[in-house]
Amino acid sequence: MQVQVISTVPVMFSYWAKANQALELHQALNDHMAQACRDNPRHYAGIGTVPLQSPRLAVQELERCMDQLGLQGCQIGSHVNDWNLDAPELFEFFEAAADLGAAILVHPWDMMGTPSMPKYWLPWLVGMPAEQSRAACCLVFGGVLERLPKLKICLAHGGGSFPTPSAASNTASTCARIWSRPTIRAIHAITCRSSTSIPGSPIRAPCNTCSIPAACRG
Structure with missing residues (x-):
């Protein structure tokens, strides 16, 4: 392996925060990511992070990642607060990503069912694969991939439980x-x-x- 794609840890999504404040955090993380790639151009390629609770600001930061920072795309969560990935509010972000040729990595976070199964690491063993399945189903059944055939999507953790059934x-x-x-x-x-x-x-x-x-x- 000669080149590794690096990204921030998903807990830094901060979708719960006010959008403008989250944007400042994401900008700092992306600046650091870009510098790490510049320092190690033969071994690192980076994907950024965006404040997806505001699709408008997310598009703005994705454009900066691609056009100014030299990153390859960005990482997003399996859902954004009450929005699944087929939410109409998020379509403009996916449309911009397709137009920019940005790679989108979907990573599970804020796992479903956590309050009802706190033991045995079940939020990760059960909730995490389910999050990826939910994300994949919403992208497919919601018509996002059909409407945007050039959109580059990768599901972390092997797509979770989505490939099984x-x-x-x-x-x-x-x-x-x-x-x-x-x-x-x-x-x-x-x-x-x-x-x-x-x-x-x-x-x-x-x-x-x-x-x-x-x-x-x-």
Whole structure:
């Protein structure tokens, strides 16, 4: 290994802070990151960090990282306070990242379910993989990757638990893509009435017309 990509520790995201104050912190971290890369250009490539609780300021700092500091992209959390990564508020950030050619590393943080499973390191063993799965599902099912085919996304920790239920994810992805379109929902409600029930299961058989699992049609 000759070159290592370096980033700040995720606890420094500080999404809880006021946006302007967080920006000052992120600027200082990114300046330090860029200097470390300049001091060791043969061995280090850096990705920055941005105050994603303010997408506008996040875009501003990402542009500085790419255009002035020579960094390769930035690291973000698996969610931003109450926003999952498919939140409309975050799309302008992902759009800017795609336009800039910035690499985005998604890292789990603020793990879900922590208050209910404090023992046995479960926030990391269970919550961390789940965070990555949530992030991946939101990017895929929310249409972010479909709308931005040039967006460069990497999920830390091997994507967490997202790769495991691949068959279920494929089915859900199909349903999310198709069933999110109001026109197709309306057409389906009128024309596809031939599904049958599977005994003992709440899931009805796929529709003979469109092959969408009936449970996805509500």
